Amino acid sequence: MYKSRVAFLIGVVLSVSLMGLGCNPFQKTEEKVSQKIGESVAESMLEKATGGKVDVDTGNNQVVFKDNKTGNITAFGEDLKLPDNFPKDVPIYSGVKITSVIMDEQGDKAVSLSLKSTDNPVAVLGWYEKAIKDAGWDEQTSWSANNIESRTYDKDKSHIALTVSKNTENENGSVILLVKTVDDQEVEATDEEE
Secondary structure: OHHHHHHHHHHHHHHHHHHHOOOOOOHHHHHHHHHHHHHHHHHHHHHHHHOOEEEEEOOOOEEEEEOOOOOOEEEEEEEEOOOOOOOOOOOOOOOOEEEEEEEOOOOOOEEEEEEEEOOOHHHHHHHHHHHHHHOOOEEEEEEEEOOEEEEEEEEOOEEEEEEEEEOOOOOOOEEEEEEEEEOOHHHHHHHHHO
16 A cells, blocks of 8 residues: 555656656647647637638638538648649649648639749749640730739630739749639629620
C-alpha cells in the first residue's frame, strides 16, 4: 500500500513538473479540441448569417460556403482542391495553389478561380495564351496596364476572362484570375423571340 502511494505521488509530481516545463502530453489534444470548438462556433455564426452550409477548417486555413438554396459554392484558403465538376475546357497552370473558388452547383454556368504561381507573370501568360487557344477558344480582347495582363476568349456560348499579375507576396510569382461564364439559354431564347 505504501509503495503504491509513493509511486502515485511520484507520478503526480513528475506529471506536474513536465507540464510546467512545456511537456504537457495533453497539450496537442487540448489545442485540437480548442480548434474544433472555434471552428464549430465560427461555422454556426456564419451559417446563421448566410443561411447556407459553412465549413471552416482552421488547420488548412480554408472556409467553404455552400448556399442551401442555389447550391453555389464559395471557398477561400491557401491551397484549395479543384472541384471535381470544374469545367474541363478551362486550362489550369501546373503547380498553382488555388486560393479561391466560386462556382454554381454544376459548374456549368459561372466559375471563378484565383490562383498563385511561383512562376513569373510572363511565363504564366505565355502558357495560358497557348493553352486556351489550343483548347479551341478565340481571343476577343487583350490589354495591359500597371503590370496586369488581361485577355478574354469566346467559344460557342462560353466566355473566359483571364488576368495575370505580379504576386506582391512573392516578387517573382504570379496571381492568376480565371472566370468562365456561359450565356443563359433562357435569356437568349427570349431575346430571339422579340
